[in-house]
Amino acid sequence: MSNMIASLYNIRLLDELAEKTTIIHNLHPLVKVLTTCLYLIITVSFNKYELSGLLPLFFYPVIVMALADIPVVPLLKRMIVVSPFIIGIGLFNPLFDHDPVVILPWMQISGGWISFFSILTKGVLTILAALLLIATTGMTRIAAALGMMRIPKVFILQLILTYRYISVLIEEVGRTVRAYSLRSRGEKGIRFSDWGSLTGQLLIRTLERAQRVYYSMCCRGFTGEYNAGSEKRIRTGDILYFAGWSLYFVVVRYFNIPATIGSLITGVGR
Amino acid sequence: MSHHIIQADNLKYTYPDGRQALNGVTFKILHGESVGIVGANGAGKSTLLMHLVGVLFPDEGEVRIGEVPVIKKTLPVIRQSVGMVFQDPDDQLFMTTVYDDVAFGPRNYKLPEEEVDKRVKSSLETVGILHLMDRPPYKLSGGEKRAAAIATVLAMNPDILVMDEPSSALDPKSRRRLITLLQRFAHTKIIATHDLDMVLELCERTIILKDGKVITDGPTVEILANEELMEKCGLEMPLGLQNCPVCGAKKAT
Ligand SMILES: Nc1ncnc2c1ncn2[C@@H]1O[C@H](COP(=O)(O)OP(=O)(O)OP(=O)(O)O)[C@@H](O)[C@H]1O
Ligand SMILES: [Mg+2]
Numbered sequence: 001m002s003n004m005i006a007s008l009y010n011i012r013l014l015d016e017l018a019e020k021t022t023i024i025h026n027l028h029p030l031v032k033v034l035t036t037c038l039y040l041i042i043t044v045s046f047n048k049y050e051l052s053g054l055l056p057l058f059f060y061p062v063i064v065m066a067l068a069d070i071p072v073v074p075l076l077k078r079m080i081v082v083s084p085f086i087i088g089i090g091l092f093n094p095l096f097d098h099d100p101v102v103i104l105p106w107m108q109i110s111g112g113w114i115s116f117f118s119i120l121t122k123g124v125l126t127i128l129a130a131l132l133l134i135a136t137t138g139m140t141r142i143a144a145a146l147g148m149m150r151i152p153k154v155f156i157l158q159l160i161l162t163y164r165y166i167s168v169l170i171e172e173v174g175r176t177v178r179a180y181s182l183r184s185r186g187e188k189g190i191r192f193s194d195w196g197s198l199t200g201q202l203l204i205r206t207l208e209r210a211q212r213v214y215y216s217m218c219c220r221g222f223t224g225e226y227n228a229g230s231e232k233r234i235r236t237g238d239i240l241y242f243a244g245w246s247l248y249f250v251v252v253r254y255f256n257i258p259a260t261i262g263s264l265i266t267g268v269g270r
Numbered sequence: 271m272s273h274h275i276i277q278a279d280n281l282k283y284t285y286p287d288g289r290q291a292l293n294g295v296t297f298k299i300l301h302g303e304s305v306g307i308v309g310a311n312g313a314g315k316s317t318l319l320m321h322l323v324g325v326l327f328p329d330e331g332e333v334r335i336g337e338v339p340v341i342k343k344t345l346p347v348i349r350q351s352v353g354m355v356f357q358d359p360d361d362q363l364f365m366t367t368v369y370d371d372v373a374f375g376p377r378n379y380k381l382p383e384e385e386v387d388k389r390v391k392s393s394l395e396t397v398g399i400l401h402l403m404d405r406p407p408y409k410l411s412g413g414e415k416r417a418a419a420i421a422t423v424l425a426m427n428p429d430i431l432v433m434d435e436p437s438s439a440l441d442p443k444s445r446r447r448l449i450t451l452l453q454r455f456a457h458t459k460i461i462a463t464h465d466l467d468m469v470l471e472l473c474e475r476t477i478i479l480k481d482g483k484v485i486t487d488g489p490t491v492e493i494l495a496n497e498e499l500m501e502k503c504g505l506e507m508p509l510g511l512q513n514c515p516v517c518g519a520k521k522a523t
Contacts, residue, residue, distance in 0.1 A: 015366040016406060138366065164364055171408075212361040215325045219354050220375035220426060221346070 012167060013074055014131070018138030024068035029137050029145035031238040035245050036133045042249045043125050048115040049101060053256040054122065060245065061128040068136045075131055079124060086123035090116040139163045147225075157224050161214070168213065169206045176202055274301040274351070274429050274458045280331035281321055283482075291317040292328070293482035299458060299475075306469035306490060307462040309479035310504030315462035316357055318479065319432050322460065323354045335430070350379070353428030357435050359419035363407035368399070368418050371407055375426040393424035398447055412439040420448070430458040437465045466494055466508035478503050 018025070024032075039060055046054055065072065097112030133142065143156050176198060180190060190198065251257075276299040283292040291314045299305050307315050320326040321333050324340045333340040340348055356362050365371040372393055376386045394400040397417040402410060407418055416439050423431065431452075437445045445468070452459060452472055463469060469476055469490060476490040480503050486493055493499065495511050 012366075012406065012408065019366060019404075140365070140370075209361065212356065212358070213364050215320075216354075216356055216362045217364070217374075218345070219323050219325065219349055220422065221349055221378035222374075223346070223378065225378075 014135045015138060017070055017135040018141075020069060020136075022068045022136075024064055024136045027136075027241055028232050028234045028238040029141040030148050030234065031242045032133055032137050033142060033145040033149070035242050036129050038246055038249055039129050040126050042253050043122055043129075045253065046118070046122070048118050049111060050256070051114055051118045051121065052258045053252070054118065054125070056252045056257045057125055057249075059248075061125065061132055064132050064136065068132070070132065070135050075128070075135070078131060079127055082127055083123075086120055086127075089123075090119035093119070153224055161210075164213065165206070165210050168210050169202070172202055172206045172209060176205075275299065275334075275336055276322065276430065276458065276460070277334040278318075278321070278331070279334070281318070281328045281333065282330040283317060283321065283326060283328050285317075291482050292321070294331070295479070295482070295484055296331075297477060297484060297487055299460065301458055302456065303475060304452075304459040304473045305461070306466075306473035306476045307460060307479060308464070308466060308469060308476060308503075308505060309485075313479040313504075314482040315479055316434050317482075319354065319434050319460070319462055322432050323352050324348050325354075350426075351429040353423035353426045353431055355420050355423050355431075355433040355436055359412075359415040360408075362419040362422055363415060366406055367404050368394070368407050368410070368421075369403045371418065372421050372425045375422060379426075389425045389427070390421075393421040394418075396424060396451055397421045398444070413441055413444055416440055417444060417448075428457070430460070431455060432460045434462050435464065436461060437463060437468050466505070467510045470494060470508050470510050478505070480504070 039057070043054070043057055064070075065075070093116045094110065094112035097110060097115060099111040100108045101111045101114050137145075139160060143160050146156050146159070147153075177190070180194070180198065184191070278295055278297050281292050281295040282290070284290045293314075295314075295318060307318065309315055317326065321328055321340070322335075324333075324342075324345050327341070335348055335352060338344050338347055363371050365374060369390055372390045373386050376389050381389075391400065391403075394403060397420050399414055399417045399421065402414060402418070407415060410418060416436070420433075420436060436452075437448055440448060445465075449468055449471055452461075459472070461469070461473060473490050475488065476493045477487045478485045478493065478499075485503055486499060494508055497507055500507055
């Protein structure tokens with residue numbers, strides 16, 4: 001049980017990572033938000049049978065992760081949390097879509113499986129990109145960047161408060177579970193009959209706590225506009241970063257690099 | 271400045287679940303006064319303080335800060351002059367570093383970044399946790415969190431300081447530092463607390479609440495030394511006014 005609490009407390013890991021000062025962290029938040037947006041759009045724009053074309057997109061998260069010094073394992077753990085949703089979305093494709101697709105001259109599989117893996121890959125890529133954006137920028141600076149993009153204040157506020165609420169919620173879960181386990185004589189987990197009252201309690205407690213946090217924000221002059229302090233200026237490096245990735249994404253989108261390389265090699269081999 | 275007079279006029283407040291927490295509270299606090307609000311658990315202290323900063327609004331009655339009534343429309347003005355330290359520091363710390371948390375208020379008022387930096391560092395210095403500046407607040411000890419929460423309010427340079435149990439969870443040295451700090455703070459102070467010895471040192475005036483009503487309001491020394499009254503309100507005389515528990519020597523008066 002203490003294990004569970006420890007991992008819950010790790011929710012703030014992304015926030016902590018965001019305080020590092022690597023090259024990627026030092027980029028202007030706006031640039032990172034725009035790059036991520038473009039990446040997401042390009043990734044989801046692939047059609048559902050194009051699996052191989054997606055592969056070069058893995059470069060982006062890998063490179064960002066390496067440059068920003070982000071540990072891989074905690075990030076993958078967070079991916080696992082969401083993976084059931086992605087699998088759930090793609091699950092029925094192999095069942096309903098039996099059209100054979102030729103991958104290699106001697107190998108065929110059904111289109112359903114291709115589209116399943118393509119959904120899975122897209123899911124992994126997009127979630128990874130979003131997590132990396134948070135881990136290299138931090139939610140408050142992302143919010144500031146969205147402000148610069150003239151996104152309405154209401155949406156930004158919604159985003160920040162929801163993000164805060166998640167950590168409030170998880171901390172309350174941690175406390176409640178700890179209090180429960182200390183009084184439940186070493187039983188594993190939470191007895192089914194107690195689930196109802198515990199979740200009800202949690203809902204009320206987190207709502208109240210979130211409200212008090214909000215009050216204390218208001219008491220310090222919060223009016224819905226978050227001010228992240230020193231605004232960085234966009235430098236040449238930032239523009240180059242964005243331009244470089246944009247170019248790469250567009251090339252990847254219009255030229256199927258693995259296929260091209262493949263045909264080159266097989267062409268040479270023949 | 272007549273600005274810093276605080277007036278509560280027949281405040282009544284009932285929580286949505288039907289619990290009446292304030293039942294006609296009236297008082298007037300003048301500029302520069304330092305007032306202790308004491309009372310047993312559930313007497314309504316926190317509820318009262320929430321009314322002073324416009325977090326809760328009374329069902330009946332009115333709060334005025336100077337000439338300004340505390341209503342939704344005047345909140346920006348009110349909140350610039352009244353700073354509140356909440357009972358639970360976790361409610362007050364929500365950013366990723368202590369520094370950002372303390373800077374949150376000044377930044378909301380769009381101060382230039384150098385000024386923000388100056389204020390943040392000096393408030394952290396005042397509460398003695400400048401070295402914790404880059405730590406995440408949720409990883410601090412209870413007392414350190416408390417100190418950080420106080421710093422967040424000091425950084426706003428309020429004219430009136432409202433504190434809900436500021437000395438709970440502080441070690442003796444930090445508590446002493448807080449008391450010295452508050453003694454230096456010349457503006458109006460309102461402190462709800464169970465630390466009666468602190469009230470004795472800091473506040474010349476005390477208001478005792480019981481069941482949402484003001485029981486007495488007067489000079490601290492008289493009230494806290496009134497054993498019968500204290501007993502009636504579920505309180506106990508501060509150690510500073512009791513006979514010495516070790517040697518039995520009579521209290522100093
Ligand atoms: N959110 C709430 N909803 C309903 N009732 C509440 C709520 N908060 C407090 N109360 C009730 O209002 C009364 C006054 O509470 P308040 O928190 O003001 O007491 P307090 O004097 O600050 O006590 P303590 O010394 O324990 O902090 C209590 O009886 C309490 O049960
Ligand atoms: Mg209280």
